[in-house]
Amino acid sequence: MSARAYIGRFFALALAGFALLAALGLVVDGYGIFGTRLIPASRFPPNLRLLKHGDRVTKAIEIAERKGDRILFIGDSRTQHGLDPDSPALGGVKGYNAGLAAATLAEQIVTLDYGLAHEPGIKRIVWGLSYEAFPFGIPTTSDYGDSAFAGRSLVSGLLHHLFAYDRVVSSWKALLQARHKVRAAMKRNGVVTYGGDPVEGPAIAKMFESELAGMTRNISGPMSPQAIDKAHAELARRLTELKASGIDVDLVIVPVHIWRLEFFRQIGVEAQIEGWKRRLAAMVDQLALAPGTGRLRLFDFARPHAFVEQSVYAPPPAGERRYYLESSHFYPWLGDKVLAEVFGKPQEPETGAEAEPFGRTIGKGGGAISIDEDIASARAGLDLWEAAHRDDVGYVRRLISK
């Protein structure tokens, strides 16, 4: 074959290959961003959008395409999994969950800026805060760099959906599984939703054990105080700007499963977490005097309560739903209780231990408690739980020492 024919054959084959890939992506349109889907949405595999690197590219496109949101949820994967903008607590006000897996505070701020830039009508931010995601820079291992959050164009994002390896594989799987009428959950408004509990069973134990045993966790002791200082300063700066812009912000320290609270105590970070909460409370007090009409409030749900004390392994009590997917992420039905508190909506009355107030509003107004009271009661709650659950305490200890 001549060199000229070789080059001609190369281009012809390459173009044919790309055309096939593009056709696959458009026909399946697994992420619903092209509007060209030929397969019913109800037939998609369950984890299509739960990519191993998160779904920043998709979310950035969705945020840019959406219109009319008034509430924006910001946070890490706990927010992404657990706080549903379709919750009755929002009373029909349109919102979007911009939570991202493994998003640190630094990345959450980028997401917030991006969301506000694309929807000037946003008037309220629900900001899910986790101690674990607070002080780090933007991780380089995610797909952040490929997304519009990092300045990439939307065209690049759309091409990504047609030609990136993970998306092509997802589309191919979707195409194959659609033949078998797989019932699957999709995301809507940016929140991960489940038709059932798709990863319950043995997978729960595996995820829980591996995380607390340190195989996947990011922290094994106190974090850098300097990094925490820097993150606090950055958060204060951004909150000041939001207040000046007249945007309300609800800082929500998201629920933490009791075994994880015990884990924090045992690895010696409980005091650092308490210090972190105190500084958040002080920041909210201080910013009350800052110029602007935006309202700033702080809620603490990272404390012992019957809702977070359900066993991850055992079936939930009769008539109750499991609140935790595994020790890290809670389901939206627990998130609904959080949002009901934040939005001040009446909830169905609970009975027994669950009738105790779940989250606490931190501050000075009616119904609020001081941060000192909050911390003291949370600590006492964990002491009580430890005394009543010696086996569980030993179990967490054994996992840590693995």
Add this chain to the structure above:
Amino acid sequence: MLFTAPEFLLAFLPLTLAGFHLLRKVGRPQLCVAWLFLASTVFYAWWSPRFLILLLVSMLVNWACAHAMAGREGSSRKFLLVLGLTWNLGVLAYFKYADFLISSLDAVSSLDWPLLHIVLPLGISFFTFQKIAYLADIHAGHAKPGPLIDFALFVFFFPQLIAGPIVHHSEVMPQFREMAEKGKHPDYWLDSAVGLTLLLIGLVKKVCIADQLAPYAAKVFDRAGEAHLHIGLLAAWQGALAYSVELYFDFSGYSDMAIGLARMFGVRLPANFDSPHKSSSITEFWQRWHMTLSRFLREYLYIPLGGNRKGALRRYLNLMITMLLGGLWHGAGWTYVAWGGLQGLYLLANHAWRGLSAFRLPKPLAVALTLLAWMAALVVFRASDFSSATNILAGMFGLHGAGTPIAGVKKGTGLIVSAIFLAATVILPNSQQIMRRFAPVIAPVEAPRGPLRSVVWTPSGLTAALSAAAIIAVVLFSWGTTEFLYFQF
């Protein structure tokens, strides 16, 4: 602009090639050279227009020095050489080493000078060396200064501007003069086919292998500095092995791309890698790894220092100085200096052993020992500081046992995948050998030995299909491609 970027592959390269061949067809040889120079300035300015000015000024200073030297003899000729060298090394020292010097002084004194936070111009280490070699050869009478446009293209030629191969003026400037002359270079379709294939091989190495291995190494190196974290045996070997393979595929991939791109314009570049992982001694390793840097260090540093002409002791001293400076060239940090020192020690041990004993290890053992020594040294090279390097090295020697669990390092997947690719670099023929029928580089290429001797590229339906599959694979894996590792040096 990255060679892997869509704007390079889909816009810059096709436009530059089209312009070049158009000018070549209408018989304007000097315009071809000018066109390539102009395209190369755009290529560089895409990253930073500000530093393009620096590079242009530096190019003019060097050209003026070379021309002034050519008309003079004696001390004034030497003065001009010193002037040119001072300029080049001064620019390099300011941009690359000023902050390193300040932070080092601050560390050992109470001066507490603030850092300057100077941005490093892309490719400065590479193009500075090329210009130094040019001035030294003009001074020694080994070369004569040519037209400004040829020199400008020698400095700016985009395929090798950012990270080499570090070319010698005598290798490329005659080709620049010849490449554009109508009729002298009739087979540009073959050049394009060979260049395209080499470009694709390089892209696959970089995007499909190096970038996919990078997270395995990063998971370990990024956390090695944490005080309470002990890197265990598995994690340490994963980090060391993954980084060794990543660096090889990243840099040799870049070199393949550079060689392929140059070939598209009818220019052959020198080989930069010759299967270094097959080396049975560290001396041989440096003859096969980053060959054009080794050549520069040998010809313009080691030999001027006296080489091996002044006795064994002086030879060892010269070797050590050369490798220490070679380490410092790679990066402004003490870990790089230590890495260079380790390479110097390896070379001293190698030479001393050869002088003292006739015993030689069996080749497979010698290859394995050389690779292990290289990997251990790369830990120092990659680590952000000495405590991180020590943490990983201690883990490699089993001093931390299983160590602290690290997220993403539990199944040994990174270790296994890296080991497979390492084995491939030891067993399979390299890019030049695969393309050897069409003289891909300046020097002749030896055929691989054994059953893989028959692996050779020719234009065919099968190779066209493989190349098409390669570009599709590159696009599939290209999302999230990182910069080439050697861009930082």
